[in-house]
Amino acid sequence: MAFSTQDNDEVLSEINVTPLVDVMLVLLVVFIVTAPLLTNSIPINLPKTEAVAPVENKEPLVVSIDAGGQWFVNKDAIAPELLQGNLEAAKRGNPDLRVQLQADDGANYGQVAKAMASIEKAGITKLAVITAR
Numbered sequence: 001m002a003f004s005t006q007d008n009d010e011v012l013s014e015i016n017v018t019p020l021v022d023v024m025l026v027l028l029v030v031f032i033v034t035a036p037l038l039t040n041s042i043p044i045n046l047p048k049t050e051a052v053a054p055v056e057n058k059e060p061l062v063v064s065i066d067a068g069g070q071w072f073v074n075k076d077a078i079a080p081e082l083l084q085g086n087l088e089a090a091k092r093g094n095p096d097l098r099v100q101l102q103a104d105d106g107a108n109y110g111q112v113a114k115a116m117a118s119i120e121k122a123g124i125t126k127l128a129v130i131t132a133r
Contacts, residue, residue, distance in 0.1 A: 061087070064102050065104060067106035080111070080115070102129075
């Protein structure tokens with residue numbers, strides 16, 4: 001320890017951040033502990049009503065391409081050049097048509113790109129590309 005014999009009446013202008021860090025860490029711990037408790041829903045007993053018909057959920061149309069390059073629409077084999085016409089007919093029957101595209105890992109990327117182009121040309125805007133986890 002070094003002691004100075006001079007009188008130094010200068011004001012110490014440094015900020016001690018240790019208490020600030022302590023307070024911030026306590027607030028962080030409080031937030032981490034309380035955040036999961038806020039996500040719980042309030043238990044409510046809903047009133048009973050007469051049965052109504054559920055909204056009809058139409059299944060999406062599934063376009064598949066296997067490793068051999070064969071194309072399928074809902075498990076029915078189809079020629080690649082007929083896909084667009086088939087999708088256009090399905091869209092006329094259901095304007096809100098959803099399509100799921102699934103291709104085998106070994107499928108040619110060019111085939112997948114052609115399928116996506118045919119789906120777009122058919123005017124379908126809701127496309128999901130299905131992959132494995």
